[in-house]
Amino acid sequence: MLIIMLLLVVFSGAVLCAQSAINGRLGAEVGVLESAWLTFALGTLVSFLYAFLFEPPHAMTLFTVPRWQITGAFFGVLYMLVIVFAMPRVGTAAATVAVISGQLLMSLLVDHFGWFGNHVIHLGSSRMIAIGLLAVALVLIYKSNAAEAVTKRTQAITG
């Protein structure tokens, strides 16, 4: 189960990367709000089709669960607005690393305390080592993005 779930997650990360590459192009040409709207509208359509056709009935529904459980959407939209605001001001490299740091930090906290009804997974010594490795990865990602920005600038100058 672990391996299947891990493969699924890695695959969806790859899909997410493809999506942001495509949406980046679209956003630059038609506007950020417009492309975000299309992403969410099509996402609604696809997930409704899937849920309506294939999801077996559950005791609880979208309309009977406690409201705080469906507030996840606000975080997604807020994230998008912050990124659109921050990217041009602090640069892609810094923004990317800041997002990932926040994401990883919070995910480990949610696991450790079992917030929002999640299983508790303690922040033990092996997870501490993982944090160290992730910090290395973040430094490398920052360097990679910064180098890329420099390449783009030189290309723009030299034509």
Added chain:
Amino acid sequence: MQQLWILPLVVLAGMGLSVEAGLLGPLGEQIGHGWATLGIFGLGTLLLTLGLVFARPRLGRLFGKPRWMLVGGVLGPVYVGALTLATPHIGVGLTMVGILFGQVAASLVIDHFGWFGAGKRPVDHYRVGALVAILGALWFINI
């Protein structure tokens, strides 16, 4: 990079993404993963539509673009669906690190082949290094 105060804001936004994932897992268990995914996209669409009504929407432009540029929207549910499916089984931390791995790996492949009109770029050694470090982190988070 003069506006350093923006960075904590971006960190908070990133934390929000993990809160979203943390909320999604238990929600999906209760009402079904498909409905949980729909909840995210449905609410997001309503909020953005509200925003668009008061902005100056040029939605018509979307359909003047080649169709492959519009498929980003179809890919969105894959990510959200995977979040609701995976987090109850492997936890939010491992899920996020796994997604990061997929993203960095895909960015290398996309650059190498120059897909989506981004232009080819040689393999970036920094990112290969990052990928190796993330793989190590995946291993240590597991034990």
